[in-house]
Amino acid sequence: MKPRVLMAMSGGIDSGVSAMMLQEQGYELVGVTFRTFDSITESCMAREKGCCSVDSIFEAKHLAEKLGFEHHILDARDTFRKTVIQNFIDEYLQCRTPNPCVLCNPIIKWGILLDMADELGCEFLATGHYARIGEQNGRLFLRKGHDAQKDQTYFLWKLTPEHLRRTIFPLGDLTKDEVREIAARHGFVKLSQKKESEEICFVPDNNYRNFLHENVPDLAERMPPGMFVSTEGKMLGQHGGLYNYTIGQRRGLGIALGAPAYVVALDAESNRVLVGNKEDLMCQSLVVHDLNLTKYADFTDGMRVDCRIRYRNKGVSSRLFHADEGVRVEFDAPVESVTPGQSAVFYEGDDVVGGGIIG
Numbered sequence: 395m396k397p398r399v400l401m402a403m404s405g406g407i408d409s410g411v412s413a414m415m416l417q418e419q420g421y422e423l424v425g426v427t428f429r430t431f432d433s434i435t436e437s438c439m440a441r442e443k444g445c446c447s448v449d450s451i452f453e454a455k456h457l458a459e460k461l462g463f464e465h466h467i468l469d470a471r472d473t474f475r476k477t478v479i480q481n482f483i484d485e486y487l488q489c490r491t492p493n494p495c496v497l498c499n500p501i502i503k504w505g506i507l508l509d510m511a512d513e514l515g516c517e518f519l520a521t522g523h524y525a526r527i528g529e530q531n532g533r534l535f536l537r538k539g540h541d542a543q544k545d546q547t548y549f550l551w552k553l554t555p556e557h558l559r560r561t562i563f564p565l566g567d568l569t570k571d572e573v574r575e576i577a578a579r580h581g582f583v584k585l586s587q588k589k590e591s592e593e594i595c596f597v598p599d600n601n602y603r604n605f606l607h608e609n610v611p612d613l614a615e616r617m618p619p620g621m622f623v624s625t626e627g628k629m630l631g632q633h634g635g636l637y638n639y640t641i642g643q644r645r646g647l648g649i650a651l652g653a654p655a656y657v658v659a660l661d662a663e664s665n666r667v668l669v670g671n672k673e674d675l676m677c678q679s680l681v682v683h684d685l686n687l688t689k690y691a692d693f694t695d696g697m698r699v700d701c702r703i704r705y706r707n708k709g710v711s712s713r714l715f716h717a718d719e720g721v722r723v724e725f726d727a728p729v730e731s732v733t734p735g736q737s738a739v740f741y742e743g744d745d746v747v748g749g750g751i752i753g
Contacts, residue, residue, distance in 0.1 A: 395420075395422075396419065396420040396421045396422070397421065397422070397516075397517035397518055398421070398422045398423075398424065398514075398515055398516045398517060398518075399416055399421045399422065399423055399424070399516055399517070399518045399519070399520050399562065400423075400424050400425075400426055400507065400510060400511040400514060400516040400518070400519050400520070401413045401416065401423045401424065401425050401426070401458075401463075401520050402426060402427075402428075402503060402507060402519065402520065402521045402522075403425045403426065403427050403454035403457065403458060403465070404427065404450055404454060404522065405427065405449070405450030405451065405452075405453035405454040405457070406450070406453075406522070406588060406590070407522075407573060407574065407577055407585050407586065407588050408522030408523075408524075408565060408573060409454070409521065409522035410454075410457050410522075410577065410582065410585055411522070411564075411565065411573045411576045411577050411580075412520055412521070412522045412564040412565055413425065413457070413458070413461055413463075413520075414461065414576060414577075414580050415564045415565075415576070416520055416562070416564055417461060417463075421520075422463075423458075423461075423463040423520075424463060424464055424465075424466070424514050424516055425454065425455075425458035425463055425464065425465035425466065426465070426466045426467075426468055426507065426510060427450070427451045427454040427455065427465070427466075427467055427468070428467075428468040428469075428470040428502060428506075428507070429451060429467060429468065429469050429470060429471055430470050430471055430474040430478075430498075430502065430595065430596065431471060431474065431475070431479070431595065431596040432471070451467055455467070457582075457585070466510075466514075468506070468507070468510060470502055470506055473501070473502070473505075473506060474498070474502060474596075477497065477501050478494050478497050478498045478501065478502070479494075479596060479609075481494070481497055482494050482596075482602075483606065483609055483610060485735050486602070486606055486637050487610070487616060487617065487637070488662065489636050489637075489660040489661075489662045489734070490733075490734045490735030491640050491641070491733045491734065491735040491736055492735045492736075493549070493735070493736055493737055494594055494596075495549045495594075496549055496551070496552060496737050497552070499549060499550055499552060499553060500552045500553060500554075500557070503519075503521060504519065504553055504557045504561070507519055508557075508560060511560070517560070518560050518561065518562050519560055519561055519562070520561070520562040520563070520564060521561070521562075521563065522564070522565055523539070523546045523550065523563055523565070523566075524539030524540075524541055524544040524545050524546050524563075524565050524566065524568075524570075525537070525538070525539050525545065525546055525547050525550055525563045525566055526538070526539060526540070526563060526566035526567065526744075527558050527561065527563065527566070528689075528744075528745055530689065533555055533688075533689065533690075533691075534555040534558040534559055534688075535555065535558070535688040535689040535745060535746055535747075536550055536551070536553065536558070536688060536745075536746035537566075537744045537745055537746065538741070538744040538745075538746075539563075539565070539566050539567075540566060540567045540568060540569065541568065541569040541570055543570070544569070544570050547739070547746050548702055548704075548705045548737065548739050549705070549737075550746075551686060551688070551737060551739045551746060551748065551749030552686050552749070553686075553688070554686065554688070555688060558688075574586045574587075603637065603638060606637055613635070613637065614635065617635040617636050617637045618635060618665070619632050619633060619634055619635055620632070620633055620635075620636065620664070620665030620666055620667070621633065621665070621666050621667075622647070622649055622666070622667050622669050623666045623667070623668055623669065624668075624669055624670065625658060625668060625669070625670040625671075625674050630649050630651065630669060631648070631649045633647075633648075633666075633667045634648070636660050636662060636665065636667065639657045639660060639667050640657065640733065641657055641658070641659070641660070641675070641731050641732070641733040641734070642656055642657060642675055642730065642731030642733065643656065643657040644656050644657075647669070649669070651669075653671070654671065654672065655669045655670070655671070656669065656670060656671065656672060656674070656675055657669060658670040658674045658675060672730070675730045675731050676728035676729065676730055677725070677728060677729050677730075677732040678724065678725055678728050678729075679722060679723060679724045679725060680703070680722075680723050680729075680732050680738060680752055680753070681717055681719055681720050681721065681722050681723070681752075681753045682720050682721050682723065682738045682749075682750030682751055682752055682753060683719060683720035683750055683751055683753050684720075684750050684751045685720055685721050685748060685749075685750040686748050686749060686750070687747065687748035688746055688747065688748050689742065689745050689746065689747045689748070690747065690748075693714055693747070695714070695715045695716055696713050696714075696715065697713065697714045697747075698711065698712070698713055699711075699712055699713075699714060699740040699741060699742060699747055700712065700740070700741045700742075701723050701725070701738055701739070701740055701741075702738070702739045702741065703729060703732055703733070703736060703737075703738050703752065704733075704736060709741055710725050710726065710727060710729050711725075711726040711727075712724060712725050712726060712740075713726075714740065719753065720750060720753065721750060723738060723740075732752060733752060734752050734753060735751065735752065736751075736752050737749055737750070737751060737752070738750055738751075738752050
């Protein structure tokens with residue numbers, strides 16, 4: 395008899411097919427879907443979309459019933475707001491651009507869900523992520539999913555070997571097309587055709603500025619209008635508050651310079667937005683903090699890795715060095731739009747060496 399597994403279900407195709415595969419392999423499943431936010435936005439009073447909406451919860455419950463295993467709904471709204479959402483707000487107020495999924499994974503999916511697994515007598519936690527688990531010298535680490543277009547290790551770098559020891563990724567060796575075929579073959583044709591959402595789950599209209607306005611009552615006072623300034627120090631006009639801008643942004647600046655202009659930096663101390671050309675966005679190095687190493691317990695200065703600074707980034711050949719403030723990454727070739735608050739993830743081939751938050 396195979397172990398009992400807590401199956402994290404979003405109501406979507408990936409977690410649904412993961413459940414089907416584990417059932418066929420003989421695992422006893424217990425389904426769970428967590429609630430992380432209220433389903434009505436204050437601004438538009440529209441039903442929210444994404445993996446944690448009311449609709450998706452009932453879709454997950456219905457799928458578990460059809461597959462014949464028990465399903466639980468976990469209210470994680472309080473924890474989610476105090477950690478993931480609050481961090482999202484705090485980071486923007488500090489002129490940084492956060493990635494909430496990176497924080498949600500260890501706190502919610504591999505935090506309170508593993509606690510729930512213990513309560514329900516489940517040895518493992520399974521999710522529908524496109525990722526794999528490798529092992530070297532008894533140490534577990536993440537490996538890229540087989541489908542390069544769907545690989546999600548960039549969002550999972552905070553997971554520790556201890557997390558991975560209790561994790562199953564059923565989809566790691568599959569492509570998205572193969573996953574859709576499995577759903578259809580099991581009779582879930584509608585599920586096999588379901589579209590995906592890449593929005594932040596608690597920002598359904600994908601407009602973080604509206605979200606900040608709704609959740610920070612004194613936003614305008616805390617981040618008032620200031621000045622656009624060129625890289626040469628020339629005043630270019632007034633900006634609408636630092637929270638409206640991110641590194642690399644070109645559109646929506648509201649200034650005409652006769653040539654493409656990009657946000658190069660945000661200066662909270664002087665309340666200025668630094669604007670320059672595309673060449674001004676190029677960086678030769680960066681520093682990360684909040685480091686989590688997975689494949690190795692430590693590294694030697696000069697270690698070669700491929701560094702990814704955003705989800706769709708292919709990675710750049712780089713070297714790692716210990717630094718007083720964290721880890722310094724030196725790129726072999728300049729990289730565009732390095733953004734404080736985002737993640738830098740280090741790879742050796744398909745293996746995740748570790749990652750950190752860009753300072």
